[in-house]
Amino acid sequence: xxxxxxxxxxxxxxxxYKACELLRRLTESGHxxxxxPTASALHFVGAATWSAxxxxxxxxxxxxxxxxxxxxxxxxxxxxxxxxPATADMLAKAAHGLAxxxxxxxxxxxxxxxxxxxxxxxxxxxxxxxxxxxxxxxRRGAVVIEPAVGRLxxxxxxxxxxxxxxxxxxxxxxxxxRGVREPxxxxxxxxxxxxxxxxxxxxVRFLGNRSSGKQGYALARTAAARGAxxxxxAANTHLADPAGVDIVRVGTAVQLREAVLKAAADADAVVMAxxxxxxxxxxxxxxxxxxxxxxxxxxxVLVRNPDILAEISAERARAGQVIVGFAAETDDxxxxxxxxxxxxxxxLLVVNEVGERRTFGSEENEAVVLGADGSETPVxxxxxEALAETVWDLVAERLG
Numbered sequence: 076x077x078x079x080x081x082x083x084x085x086x087x088x089x090x091x092y093k094a095c096e097l098l099r100r101l102t103e104s105g106h107x108x109x110x111x112p113t114a115s116a117l118h119f120v121g122a123a124t125w126s127a128x129x130x131x132x133x134x135x136x137x138x139x140x141x142x143x144x145x146x147x148x149x150x151x152x153x154x155x156x157x158x159x160p161a162t163a164d165m166l167a168k169a170a171h172g173l174a175x176x177x178x179x180x181x182x183x184x185x186x187x188x189x190x191x192x193x194x195x196x197x198x199x200x201x202x203x204x205x206x207x208x209x210x211x212x213x214r215r216g217a218v219v220i221e222p223a224v225g226r227l228x229x230x231x232x233x234x235x236x237x238x239x240x241x242x243x244x245x246x247x248x249x250x251x252x253r254g255v256r257e258p259x260x261x262x263x264x265x266x267x268x269x270x271x272x273x274x275x276x277x278x279v280r281f282l283g284n285r286s287s288g289k290q291g292y293a294l295a296r297t298a299a300a301r302g303a304x305x306x307x308x309a310a311n312t313h314l315a316d317p318a319g320v321d322i323v324r325v326g327t328a329v330q331l332r333e334a335v336l337k338a339a340a341d342a343d344a345v346v347m348a349x350x351x352x353x354x355x356x357x358x359x360x361x362x363x364x365x366x367x368x369x370x371x372x373x374x375x376v377l378v379r380n381p382d383i384l385a386e387i388s389a390e391r392a393r394a395g396q397v398i399v400g401f402a403a404e405t406d407d408x409x410x411x412x413x414x415x416x417x418x419x420x421x422x423l424l425v426v427n428e429v430g431e432r433r434t435f436g437s438e439e440n441e442a443v444v445l446g447a448d449g450s451e452t453p454v455x456x457x458x459x460e461a462l463a464e465t466v467w468d469l470v471a472e473r474l475g
Contacts, residue, residue, distance in 0.1 A: 078107040079251055082149055082185070084158035084178045085125070086165040087115025088237075089228050090194040094159050095120065096240035098128050101247070109149060111135070111178045113165070135177055149177070150184030155251050158182075160194035160237045161219075163205050169217075170208035188250045188258075189217040192243050192318070197233030216257045218302050220246060220319030242296075242318035249300035249460070258302025259471045265303045266338045267295045268349035270310035272328045274380075277360035286350035288312035290401075290440060290459045294346055295320045297463040301471075306338040310349050328352050328380040339387055344397040344470050347384050348425075355380050388420035397422050397473045399466060403429040409443060416445050423447070423469055425462070444469060 081101055085094045091112070101108045110125035114135045122133040150156065158165060158178070165178075169191070174180045182189065191212065199205060200222060209219050220243065225236040237243075250258075269291020273281040292314050295307040299319040307320045310331055316322055323338065325331045328351050339345050354377035364372070384400045391398070398421040404411045405428065412426030427442035441456040444465060452469060454462045 078105055079154045080152055081106045081108045081247070081251075082153045082156040082181055083108050083110045083129075084156060084161075084165075084181065085110060085112040085116040085120070086158060086160060086162045086178070087113050087118060088160040088162045088194050089119060090160040090237035091116050091119035093237055093240050095124065095128060097157075097159055097243055097247075098125070100240065100244040102129060104244075104248070107131075109153075111149065111181055113176055113178055147180070147184050150181040151186065153181075153185055153187050154254075155188050155190065155247060156181060156185045157190040157192070157243070157247050159190075159192035159240075159243055161191040162193075163195045163199045163202075166191065166193060166205060166208045166212065166219075170211040186256065188254075188256050190243075190247055190250055191217055191219045192237060193219065193222050193235075194237035195222070195235050196227055196231060197235045200235045213261050213302065216261065216302075218246065218250060218258055218261075218300065218319075220299065221304070221321060223316065223318070238318035239315060242315060245296055246300045246318050249297060253301070253464075258300075260298055260467065261302030263303045263343040263474065264306070264341055265298050265470075266306045266308065266335060266342045266345045267291050267298065268308045268310070268331060268335055268345075268347050268351075269295065270312040271350040272310045272331055272352045272380075273326055274328065274352050274355035275359055276356050276375075277362065277364050279363050282352060282354070282356065283311070284350045284352065288314055288349075289438065290462065291346075291348035292317055293459040293463040294348055294466060297460060297467055301467060306342070308334045308338060308349070310351075328355065328383070332381050332383045332386075335383055335387065336392075339392045339396070342392065342396065343474055344399065345387055346399040346466065346470070347387075347421075348401050350401075350403065351383060352380055354378065382419075384419045384421060388422075395474070397470050399423040399425065399470065402426045405429060409445075412443070412445055416447065421447070422473060423466070425466060 108129045109131045125133045223236040223238045224234045270288035271284040271286030273283040275281045296317040298305045305320045308323045323334045357376040357378045388398045400421040416424040424445045440459045444452040
């Protein structure tokens with residue numbers, strides 16, 4: 076079989092050196108990569124580096140190898156075009172159809188999926204001109220990844236940092252796997268919760284659960300690759316930040332509720348994949364609870380936490396909002412799932428069997444997605460990414 080053909084465009088930003096890592100991941104995973112840098116990108120990383128890492132010739136000019144018509148052929152034959160980093164200048168040219176070098180010509184001729192990973196200073200990213208250009212590109216079907224928050228050039232910090240190359244690779248891999256030019260969640264805002272809440276007993280102890288957050292992160296990554304603007308409410312996770320995702324970090328169930336309600340105000344869909352504690356201690360001990368010789372500990376009194384899924388299902392922030400819940404069960408999985416679906420009032424409920432050595436912390440999952448319309452969609456045992464794709468397929472259907 077022919078290797079998937081990927082065009083890696085590199086524009087002239089300091090983050091150009093990070094594209095070397097993205098190139099390595101693409102080539103080592105079996106992709107045929109042609110690097111097309113802009114002339115300014117070569118001030119940061121030379122053509123020899125791109126050629127050596129990709130095994131393909133490198134050019135920035137439409138006048139090189141004219142007999143092969145590279146300004147047309149490269150884009151026509153690509154299975155994916157990814158630009159990382161994409162500067163404000165490159166986004167503007169792509170949005171307005173300018174074609175003054177090989178990369179911009181390639182973007183105009185490409186009929187495959189296009190992924191753009193912006194990197195620039197915060198003020199440039201937030202400027203109305205850049206935001207309008209991004210909106211235009213997304214409306215036309217390009218996947219424009221939200222930049223990360225962190226250290227920028229010099230001493231500046233803010234939103235505008237190129238996401239981790241490993242996470243950009245994950246977006247590219249998912250986009251290639253779908254093989255669809257038009258991302259079906261483009262223009263949508265989705266909220267995903269992930270991880271497990273912790274309810275403090277004292278300054279050193281808490282009530283928690285075994286959730287790793289991997290399924291929620293898979294849902295967030297997949298939604299971003301399908302073009303959505305994603306808010307990920309993460310409770311006590313230790314996973315790499317997904318590219319193109321806005322992350323809100325929380326600890327307790329009450330904090331998660333506040334973050335979800337705020338993010339859901341303008342969301343088209345909310346997927347509650349986090350394992351939220353049903354109860355919390357009635358009282359928090361300001362000091363560490365000590366053992367006392369010859370005495371049994373005081374009974375632990377618990378109170379109910381808010382039922383976030385039922386609340387957002389009953390009082391939807393906007394008409395047509397799709398709500399998805401998760402039910403982790405240890406017995407009578409489907410029967411308990413149907414009961415929970417009716418009680419919570421959500422549109423879809425992902426039901427799976429859990430245990431000490433099942434689901435939690437693993438890379439795989441198996442589930443049945445129950446619909447309020449009576450539907451049942453089984454998802455066989457496999458990567459959590461596969462379950463995420465199924466969930467978003469069902470959400471996209473309901474969003475119309």
